[in-house]
Structure formats: C-alpha cells, structure tokens
Amino acid sequence: MTKYDAVQIAAFPVPESYTAPTDLVIKALFEESNPQGWLEANGAGIPVMLSHSGVAVTADMIAAMPDLMLVANFGVGVDLVDHAALERRGVVLTHTPDALTDDVADMAMALMLGGIRRIGAGDRLVRAGRWSTPLTRSVRGLSLGILGLGRIGSEIARLAAAFGMDISYHNRSAIADSPYQYANSPVELARTVDVLVAAIPGGGSEPLISDIVIEAIGPDGLFVNIARGSVVDESALLDALENGSLGAAALDVFMNEPKIDPRFMALDNVLLSPHRGSATEEARIRMANETYANAANCVAGRSLVDIYRQR
CATH class of the missing domain: 3.40.50.720 (NAD(P)-binding Rossmann-like Domain)
Structure with a gap:
C-alpha cells in the first residue's frame, strides 16, 4: 500500500501550468467516489490534510486520520473547518493570508x-x-x-x-x-x-x-x-x-x-463578482506554494508559517 504524506481533499484552483512539488506523496482524495470511506480505510499514518477554503473539513474526516498533525488550508478563510475537532486532537491549522x-x-x-x-x-x-x-x-x-x-x-x-x-x-x-x-x-x-x-x-x-x-x-x-x-x-x-x-x-x-x-x-x-478576490495567477501560485511548503515542513519536522489562531 502506498504511504502518503498528505491527502488533498479538493483541487486547488491554480494555473494549468502549475505542478505540485515532488517532495510530497499526495493522495487526491477528491478523485475518490467515496472520500470519507477511503479515509476510514486508509487514513492511519497520514500526517497532513490539504484543504481548500471552499470545502468543509469535518469532524468525521479528522476522526478518520488518527495520525493527523496538520491541516494546511489553501486560502485565508477557514470558516468551513471544524475548529473544535482540531482543538480536541491538538491538530495545527495553517492558512495563506499574506499570499x-x-x-x-x-x-x-x-x-x-x-x-x-x-x-x-x-x-x-x-x-x-x-x-x-x-x-x-x-x-x-x-x-x-x-x-x-x-x-x-x-x-x-x-x-x-x-x-x-x-x-x-x-x-x-x-x-x-x-x-x-x-x-x-x-x-x-x-x-x-x-x-x-x-x-x-x-x-x-x-x-x-x-x-x-x-x-x-x-x-x-x-x-x-x-x-x-x-x-x-x-x-x-x-x-x-x-x-x-x-x-x-x-x-x-x-x-x-x-x-x-x-x-x-x-x-x-x-x-x-464571482468570488474573484484572490483569482490571479500570481496569488494562486503563492497560495499553493505556501500550502505545500507547510505540508512538507510538517512531514520533515520543520517550523510552519501562518498558523491560524482563532480570535
């Protein structure tokens, strides 16, 4: 069975020419017909979830990943994340506000x-x-x-x-x-x-x-x-x-x-306007690079940037 560093729950809206870094082994969960079922069968041993501001990160998803350490969110908005579930588990949440x-x-x-x-x-x-x-x-x-x-x-x-x-x-x-x-x-x-x-x-x-x-x-x-x-x-x-x-x-x-x-x-x-605030090629590339960099840093035990802290 493939050992994944991260699961990505939604496709990131990035330029077509953009490619994810090769130093991570990523499972594209959004390609599965039953994402929750896949997580429940395979979520153990995966430390990172790559999320997207427009997609929910639920308590069930988090529960299916017992070794989860980080949710790295593509975007600044994290209102669809179950913060209480992350807090109970001590899972860190990052986002990309500066990008x-x-x-x-x-x-x-x-x-x-x-x-x-x-x-x-x-x-x-x-x-x-x-x-x-x-x-x-x-x-x-x-x-x-x-x-x-x-x-x-x-x-x-x-x-x-x-x-x-x-x-x-x-x-x-x-x-x-x-x-x-x-x-x-x-x-x-x-x-x-x-x-x-x-x-x-x-x-x-x-x-x-x-x-x-x-x-x-x-x-x-x-x-x-x-x-x-x-x-x-x-x-x-x-x-x-x-x-x-x-x-x-x-x-x-x-x-x-x-x-x-x-x-x-x-x-x-x-x-x-159809939610185009961050919809420039430059911003989306910065957002993706930071999200993937946080995932790689988590796997390697390095420090993270833009950790989200509730106000």
Whole structure:
C-alpha cells in the first residue's frame, strides 16, 4: 500500500501550468467516489490534510486520520473547518493570508470604484445600444469605513488613502498608533461613512453586518464585501437594495455560492463578482506554494508559517 504524506481533499484552483512539488506523496482524495470511506480505510499514518477554503473539513474526516498533525488550508478563510475537532486532537491549522492580501485589496478597490462610478450599469447601457451619462460621485473626499483592519483591511486603507478618502475602521479593539479613526461598533462606523467595506473573517454564529448596520449606511451609501457572504444578513441586504434604504452594493462573496439568491439579478444598484478576490495567477501560485511548503515542513519536522489562531 502506498504511504502518503498528505491527502488533498479538493483541487486547488491554480494555473494549468502549475505542478505540485515532488517532495510530497499526495493522495487526491477528491478523485475518490467515496472520500470519507477511503479515509476510514486508509487514513492511519497520514500526517497532513490539504484543504481548500471552499470545502468543509469535518469532524468525521479528522476522526478518520488518527495520525493527523496538520491541516494546511489553501486560502485565508477557514470558516468551513471544524475548529473544535482540531482543538480536541491538538491538530495545527495553517492558512495563506499574506499570499493573497494585495490582490484581494485590489479587488476591494475595483469594486468600490465600480460601485461609486456605476461601471456595471454603464456597461449594461452600452451593450443595450443606449448612451447616457447619469452623474455619479467622485471618489475623492468620500469617507471609507473598513470593518476589519487586519492584513487586507490595512492594505485597502493604504490604497484608499491615495484616492484622498477619509478612513475610519472598527475592530474588536482599537489598534495602537493607527492613523485612522476608530469607531466603537459596526453601526457607529456605518453611520459616519459613505462606503463600508467588509474585510472580516467569516464563521460567526450571527452576521456582524445586520439589518441595523445596513440601514445605517444609508440611501446614498455603498456596501462592499470581499470577506464572506456569512458576515452580512443577506436577506436584509437585498431588502435594503430593493427598497432604496441602501444606495448600492458591490459584492465578491455571497451566501450559498455559487447558487446565489436570484433577487440580485434584478437589481441595477448592485455590482456582482464571482468570488474573484484572490483569482490571479500570481496569488494562486503563492497560495499553493505556501500550502505545500507547510505540508512538507510538517512531514520533515520543520517550523510552519501562518498558523491560524482563532480570535
């Protein structure tokens, strides 16, 4: 029987030219018709699971691998991982936040600019054979609120500052020496800005961006989400976009991806993107290289990078 260093539970979305490193013996679990059954029969002796942010890592999977030491996650989001099961076993979880910071922040800016200048609506007008130039707003001088001033949020702030935006943020606590204004709550932040960007981790039991927060952004405001669909009350978001209590939204993430709520399709005040924040060749190669490197380091007893720690 083949001795595997790792099982990979999902294919990584990398460029076609990319090849996995040859210093690891990897079982492509996603090619099995019954992945859980394969794990239960063969999981002993395998120290690493290679996961993907869009695929669940369940307690049953973890239980089927008694020698598991590491779950190396391709991507920054780990809301589909059973953290309690890993903690009970003492299994380390890594992810790849630095590998995609720049590209996700760039996507946030693209969505923000597209939402403010109504790029999507303009594209649809031209394609329909129409030509009109309704006035939009200038980005310069607008106020930007960032919900989650971590790696990605900080890079969004740096980019937005170059556009002359007035920046504030909310975290669980204020960041010492931050040059940006701190808001004590998501609602307070939403009430004081023209644009609210969500850059927080998913996985909470309740969406942090509630109907009250959405209402506070206001009928002239823009909501941008490059975080996770689960961070916002999507039903309340749709209601607000439909009734005009929220001016517009620009979204790269949704609940129940890729089968998103059809109500979005009828709205002209929302810019939709199919979760493309990290979808550059450069980012995906960095993500894969780091994920495989952590797997190889675990097998060899070397130190790991980007260990995930719950907040």
